[in-house]
Amino acid sequence: MRLDHIAIVVEDIDNAIEVYHTAMGFPLRKTEDVPAENVTVAFLPLGDGSEIELIQPTAPDTGVSKFLAKCGEGIHHICLEVDDIEQAMADYAAKGLRIIEDEPRVGSEGQKYVFVHPKSTHGVLIELYEKPSYE
Numbered sequence: 756m757r758l759d760h761i762a763i764v765v766e767d768i769d770n771a772i773e774v775y776h777t778a779m780g781f782p783l784r785k786t787e788d789v790p791a792e793n794v795t796v797a798f799l800p801l802g803d804g805s806e807i808e809l810i811q812p813t814a815p816d817t818g819v820s821k822f823l824a825k826c827g828e829g830i831h832h833i834c835l836e837v838d839d840i841e842q843a844m845a846d847y848a849a850k851g852l853r854i855i856e857d858e859p860r861v862g863s864e865g866q867k868y869v870f871v872h873p874k875s876t877h878g879v880l881i882e883l884y885e886k887p888s889y890e
């Protein structure tokens with residue numbers, strides 16, 4: 756298991772890119788609209804294989820927009836990469852952790868992803884990733 760990214764929810768992604776990319780100097784790997792999640796995201800590699808993900812909600816009444824309204828800007832989730840996401844989901848569920856979805860979704864880079872409810876993990880929303888293998 757390795758840290759894939761730490762996600763920060765922001766009010767205005769362009770302003771946040773000004774801080775993390777322009778001022779702090781992290782490269783900007785990509786920005787992307789994710790209509791399925793009603794967010795715009797940006798990924799900034801840290802150089803060790805992990806990244807910062809900036810997330811701006813693009814619609815009201817979504818989980819991310821409610822989080823922002825309630826908690827303000829700040830860390831939203833931590834994403835861990837696993838080798839086998841279905842196995843990890845089964846293991847965690849067997850140990851009483853609450854996985855938010857029944858099936859992993861698939862992201863734009865082919866990664867499977869799912870979230871573990873923060874009530875299961877001492878207040879931190881945990882995302883699991885399984886990256887595609889290209890062998």
Ligand code: CO
Pocket residue numbers: 760762808832834882
């Ligand atoms: Co994420």
